[in-house]
Amino acid sequence: xxxxxxxxxxxxxxxxxxxxxxxxxxxxxxxxxxxxxxxxxxxxxxxxxxxxxxxxxxxxxxxxxxxxxxxxxxxxxxxxxxxxxxxxxxxxxxxxxxxxxxxxxxxxxxxxxxxxxxxxxxxxxxxxxxxxxxxxxxxxxxxxxxxxxxxxxxxxxxxxxxxxxxxxxxxxxxxxxxxxxxxxxxxxxxxxxxxxxxxxxxxxxxxxxxxxxxxxxxxxxxxxxxxxxxxxxxxxxxxxxxxxxxxxxxxx
Numbered sequence: 084x085x086x087x088x089x090x091x092x093x094x095x096x097x098x099x100x101x102x103x104x105x106x107x108x109x110x111x112x113x114x115x116x117x118x119x120x121x122x123x124x125x126x127x128x129x130x131x132x133x134x135x136x137x138x139x140x141x142x143x144x145x146x147x148x149x150x151x152x153x154x155x156x157x158x159x160x161x162x163x164x165x166x167x168x169x170x171x172x173x174x175x176x177x178x179x180x181x182x183x184x185x186x187x188x189x190x191x192x193x194x195x196x197x198x199x200x201x202x203x204x205x206x207x208x209x210x211x212x213x214x215x216x217x218x219x220x221x222x223x224x225x226x227x228x229x230x231x232x233x234x235x236x237x238x239x240x241x242x243x244x245x246x247x248x249x250x251x252x253x254x255x256x257x258x259x260x261x262x263x264x265x266x267x268x269x270x271x272x273x274x275x276x277x278x279x280x281x282x283x284x285x286x287x288x289x290x291x292x293x294x295x296x297x298x299x300x301x302x303x304x305x306x307x308x309x310x311x312x313x314x315x316x317x318x319x320x321x322x323x324x325x326x327x328x329x330x331x332x333x334x335x
Contacts, residue, residue, distance in 0.1 A: 084192070085207055088199030089284045093154060093172075095147050098181070101192045106185045115147070116140050116183045135230050137180030146179045154197075165201045166251070170244035172197055177226060178233045191215060198251065204279075204295045205254040208261070214250045221246060255297050262298040272299045276307040286320060286327040 084091060091097055103113030111117075122135040138146045150172070157168040173194050180186050195206045215222055229243035262275065279295035280287075292304055308328060311317045320327045 084196055084199070088196055091196060093193070093197060093200060094151055097196070098147070098176075098189065098193060101196075102182050102185055102189045105188045105192065106182075109184070111183055115143050115181045118183075120183070122180070134227055135178070135180075136234075137178065138234070143179060143181050147181055150175050150179065166203075166248060167244060169194065169197045169201060170247040171240060173247060174226075174229055174233075174240055174243050178230050188212075194247070202291045202294045203251065205251065205258045205297065209254040209257050211250060211254060214253050218246075218250070259298040262296075272296070272303055273307050275299055276304055277311070280308070280311060280317060280328075280330070283328075283330070286329045288327055292328075 099113045099115075106112040117140055119139050120137070121133045122137065123131050124134045125131040153175070154168065154172050157163050157171070158165065163171075173190050176193060177186060177190050182189065191212050195211055198204070198206055198211075225242040225246040229238055229240050232238040262272070275296045276292060276299055279292050282295070283291070289301070289304055289308065292308070293299065293301065296304065308317060308319075312319060315331055317328050318331050320329065
């Protein structure tokens with residue numbers, strides 16, 4: 084995923100493959116649930132309660148297909164900020180709960196992949212899985228808040244959305260702090276920009292490179308691109324703010 088995230092489609096097939104890899108030692112790895120099952124919270128004194136009732140096994144295939152259609156439609160229409168769409172994708176996936184087990188792990192992988200598609204790459208260096216685990220109690224609270232009434236379209240997605248944005252912001256802050264700790268090394272930030280350019284697949288904008296290199300100034304980013312162009316490693320397509328860049332054919 085780190086190497087080919089931009090080319091790995093967000094699709095039902097990809098989600099099943101992520102589950103297969105994450106649950107390789109189980110017989111139903113990569114397969115949607117065959118039976119209905121509630122999300123039950125159990126207490127130390129033996130009591131339990133139904134925390135959430137996911138989509139039924141029968142309706143799961145249609146719900147997953149609709150999930151992918153909604154993701155694509157939102158990104159094409161651009162009526163909703165992309166990071167909010169990312170949070171909605173994760174929330175809906177968890178509410179569908181398509182697999183018998185391993186849904187949480189797959190949701191974190193799906194979030195990482197979707198972030199890559201949107202140009203947010205802090206997860207390449209900072210574990211989103213770890214950040215979620217460090218704030219697991221809040222994760223469970225906001226998921227329950229935002230899933231309540233979801234099947235009747237009466238839910239409030241914002242508690243979980245704000246939580247996920249907090250996780251992504253925390254990842255960028257941690258990455259920026261790490262970059263700052265090594266900032267005294269000569270050429271360190273130049274190396275970050277160069278590496279981000281080398282990872283880019285197809286045309287990219289200066290803003291895409293900046294998102295991949297938090298803590299690197301706009302001036303330095305432009306300077307590195309200019310130097311790479313002078314060396315014949317990249318070329319600029321267009322002019323002004325809408326200009327895009329891409330690796331010169333044959334240099335990768």
